[in-house]
Amino acid sequence: MLDSHNRHLLRHLQNTPEASVSELASRAGMTPATAARRLDKLTALGVLKGQHAIIDWKALGYSVEVSLRFTLDKTAPRAFDEFMAEARKVPEVVEIQTFLGRVDVRLSVIARDISHYQTIYRDRILTLPHIADIEALMHVASIKTSEALPI
Amino acid sequence: MIDLDDLDRKLLLALVQDATSSARALGTRFGLSQPATWRRIKRLTDAGVISGRRIDLDLEKLGFAVSVFLGVKLATKGRVSLEDFERAVSAIPEVQSVEHVLGMYDYRLRVVARDLSDFERVLRRRIMTLPGVGDVEANVLLSEERLPGPIGAKPG
Numbered sequence: 014m015l016d017s018h019n020r021h022l023l024r025h026l027q028n029t030p031e032a033s034v035s036e037l038a039s040r041a042g043m044t045p046a047t048a049a050r051r052l053d054k055l056t057a058l059g060v061l062k063g064q065h066a067i068i069d070w071k072a073l074g075y076s077v078e079v080s081l082r083f084t085l086d087k088t089a090p091r092a093f094d095e096f097m098a099e100a101r102k103v104p105e106v107v108e109i110q111t112f113l114g115r116v117d118v119r120l121s122v123i124a125r126d127i128s129h130y131q132t133i134y135r136d137r138i139l140t141l142p143h144i145a146d147i148e149a150l151m152h153v154a155s156i157k158t159s160e161a162l163p164i
Numbered sequence: 165m166i167d168l169d170d171l172d173r174k175l176l177l178a179l180v181q182d183a184t185s186s187a188r189a190l191g192t193r194f195g196l197s198q199p200a201t202w203r204r205i206k207r208l209t210d211a212g213v214i215s216g217r218r219i220d221l222d223l224e225k226l227g228f229a230v231s232v233f234l235g236v237k238l239a240t241k242g243r244v245s246l247e248d249f250e251r252a253v254s255a256i257p258e259v260q261s262v263e264h265v266l267g268m269y270d271y272r273l274r275v276v277a278r279d280l281s282d283f284e285r286v287l288r289r290r291i292m293t294l295p296g297v298g299d300v301e302a303n304v305l306l307s308e309e310r311l312p313g314p315i316g317a318k319p320g
Binding site for chain 2: 015023026027030031058059060061062063064065066067068069070071072073074075080101104105106107108109110111112113114115116119123148149150151152153154155156157158159160161162163164
């Protein structure tokens, strides 16, 4: 599916998603028409699913970001579903991930400051169903954020 | 820090769903002129609220069946500088993101691999050999959802 031309295209697109098709084409060493055709094909195959804008929550006044790692009480039959359904209702939860490992679920929670975080934690997080254990990691800095694939 | 009105929030949400939407299309959708839409997007970008964009790829179709989050604790803080570790870990192609955190781990890494044995190779040859690495905890990602956050909620 990925010949070296497609690999090149995707690599450049990963690095500069806002580039125009003709810019991408010249970087990947092909004509704009070829690049456009290849990108369309990758989209049709479902490999390229789209582009999303990234919000910097700090610029909106949310200076605190905490990674909350949960172990759930798995004796409750629908623990995962019920926990996640309730977590989705908390506006400050920006990410939900489930895992195979020591951690069952992780939530990314943002807050304006520490006292705001404390309020969210007490009123909205500790009240989520089926929690067996919680650990918190406070975000200090993003060192690498590209999320680029090694293609 | 800037204040958002309802239209800003709608524009942001729309761009989080599809960053390639044109100012013209968004304007039509929300009842704004194209220049007015463009000015609002420029204001959000200039204020750093929109910090960039990212392409969404189907990892499995590209052969990356496994994503793993690693919690890494440094064994020798002080002796090995954080910068050395950060530079070395950021240079590993399979490491997609690196976060410095406070808590039971010092760093949180997102690692992508073709399968579990490929992951084991990355872990042994690349991660465990990094300067200063101590405890490492691995959790294999099963599912992931990104939510709109506070801009998706009704303004209070």
